[in-house]
Amino acid sequence: MTSASPTNKPSSLFEAIELKKEYDDGSVPALRGVNFKISEGDFVSIIGPSGCGKSTLLNMLGTLDHLSSGSLLFRGKSIIDLPDPAAYRAKDIGFIFQSFHLLPTFTVAENVQIPMFGMPWSRAERKERAVKLLDSVGLSHRCDHMPLKLSGGERQRAAIARSLANEPAVLLADEPTGNLDSKNAVQIMELLDELHQERGMSMILVTHDLDVAGHAERVITMKDGLIVSDDKSSEKNSSYKS
């Protein structure tokens, strides 16, 4: 049992080669040649000082922005210039944001249904799925409330339910606990742990918070648009030093 056979090797989820992103016609380099591989089922955190390019990287993984150069593969296929990035965003990935990004004019259950448009489900099926998802994050009593009536923790749980709408392979989370107090932050992280462990979902989590980063099995540290350390220790949070 010294070396894993090739068939047992976990398959690649993301592979980035020399990712570069410049803003404002090249005057602001946000990513300056980033390389990594993330496998199916990984829980990865990305940390680093403000402005180092963490969100930019996450946006690239989510096709929310265009690369300047480099290549980026999802399950072995390039996601640069996808003919239909919407389908990729809708089905393969789920997003969670620091400021939740719930639509204020729609109820919690309606928010959860937004990604389901374009899927071959009836109105009743969408509703049913939304209620189930909200139940799974402990919000079944909040289905018909407006997001603004919810606490921060509840809003983030609603956003997580929404990100799961189409059963994505991976959750991309940008500072999911950044706007929450520590108690709510712990709850959200427990929820993400659960999704990772019980459903085997991959997680890529950008954070400032080392405690939060410690939930991951692997911590990538960035600085000035580059990866400066990639700690694949399976022991959680054992070797991160600030």
Next chain:
Amino acid sequence: MNFLTIVTRSLWRRPVRTSLTLVGIAIGIAAVVALVGMASGYEKSVVKQLEVLGIDVIVSNMEGGMMPKPFDAKLQDEIRDFPNVKKITSVLMRMISVEDAPMMMVSGREWGGFTWDQLSVVEGRMPKDDKERVVVLGRLAAEVLRKKVGDTVTVEIEDFEVVGIVDGKSVVENGAVILALPLFQEVSGYEGMVNFIDIQVPSEADKEATQALCDQIQKIFPEGRAVMAKEVVGTSQGFKIARAMSWSTSLLAIIVGVLGVMNTMLMTVFERTHEIGIFLALGWKRRRIVYLILCESAILGLLGGVIGVILGAVTCMLLEMTPAIHGLLEPDLSLTLMSRAVMIAVLVGVFSGLYPAWRSSRLTPSVALQG
């Protein structure tokens, strides 16, 4: 929740702006309905009048505003003996202010002409002959002028006694002051002049024969024109002007409506950049977002159009009750006009949404999310 819920939810979110936009479109469409309804109502009323009177061919001058310029009445004697002229009579018809009414049809008719035949006396009597200095009033004219039999009415420079109130079976007839031709020629200063010669052809004369008669008249009256009654509305300058004016004013109103919706939709798109970013991040296709915005603006147009049609119809009815218009015409509020107006409104909506929709489809999701 379905797609329509999403469309309407966005409109409801800004009730004040949505209603102001609706008012904008509605006023534009109301103007279209009112103006075009009045203009085409006027045309239809005239066609109806000609039909009731049994006029087949009309001879008049080309020029003139609402009414063609008068010409020498002697022309009638030349035409009388042409083939296919069954009955012929002449009229001096002018649209003038009579007492309180700013615009009223005054019709001086050749005594004994067939245009007197369809008038039935409702009250009082007809004039005895063309020497008796009296008038009869159409039912609506009597109403507008608030006159009874025995009252006097001032036409141009002279007071005439009202001896009868008549029904002429068409709005134009009922809205007119009718008197004998020589009296009207005298008081209006057009002695020996008329501006219409009305001809009835025998029933066996077909369209070609009637056209031949028109051509023959045209030869001896080159500066004027002779047209079949059915074509008078389509060819007359006055009607053309009225139609052009009503449509061009409508166009202006529509442009104002377009700018209103466009402004609303653009503001909506600017304000909703963030929301559009969320839709994009959640995997909505750009096409669906474009469709969402176009649906929103189409619904604005549809609602505005329906309100506008109602508003326009009410305006027409109110206008029709004013002394200025009562008796001149019956507004034409046909289903065709109303559905056309609603269609215009929806098109206005969709058109106004095009640019905002295009803009929204150009957004980069990550940038939109920050906005």
